[in-house]
Amino acid sequence: YETFTQCSVIQFILDENTEYEYTVVWMDGTTDSGTVTTPDGGFVTPICLEKDGEECExxxxxxxxGDPRFNLQFSNSGNVDLDLYVQTPNGSIINYSNTTAQGGTHDVDCACGDACDQENVFWENGPSGQYTFWVDYYGDCGSGSTSSNFTIKVMNNNNVVMTKTGTLNSGESTHWTYNHN
Structure with missing residues (x-):
């Protein structure tokens, strides 16, 4: 396995479908431990602990x-194009082609050839109401890949309030709702 470090961010490349234990020993001598299970097909699973530095915020x-924030992570970086959509409480839709609406902004877009694996929509202080969010399988980027694992995290100021995971196949889309107060 390979380890990359930067400040308090550590990334491991691990076998899929395997449970791993981890222990972090901080400079002040305290430790944090836990487990993480890698999903099928490989995926990025950030482990962000209390003492994370700026780079890991x-x-x-x-x-x-943001408050709220919708973040899409997916596997097959550069081999598929998944798109994040968020419908605001007033019915406007934010996505790669309409990057702002009702105070929200689509600030990270990952398209074929970008070698990335995330999309992000956020509000500094979003309006109260029901948000509908979904992910569409846009294309295979010429790779022939027909599916991708994904995770969507809904957050309020770095606190995860909802997580949705799954596998999306070519031509599919899936939807959820979130009520923001």
């Missing part, structure tokens, strides 16, 4: 923090 996610 937001749990290792790309894009701006």
């Amino acid at each position: 937001g749990g290792g996610l790309d894009g701006q923090n």
Whole structure:
């Protein structure tokens, strides 16, 4: 396995479908331990602990923090194009082609050839109401890949309030709702 470090961010490349134990020994001598299970097909699973530094703020996610914030992570980086959509309480839709609406901004877009694996929509202080969010399988980027694992995290100021995971196949889309107060 390979380890990459930067400040308090550590990334391991691990076998899929395997449970691992981890222990972090901090410079002040305290330790944190836990387990993480890698999903099928490989995926990025950020482990962000209490003592994370600036580089890890937001749990290792790309894009701006917000209240609310919708972050899509997916596997097959560069081999598929998944798109994040968020419908605001007033019915406007934010996505790669309409990047702002009702105070929200789509600030991270990952398209074929970008070698990335996240999309992000955020509000500094979003309006109360029901948000509908979904992910669409846009294309295979010429890779022939027909599916991708994904995780969508809904956050309020770095606190995860909802997580949705799954596998999306070519031509599929899936939807959820979130009520923001």
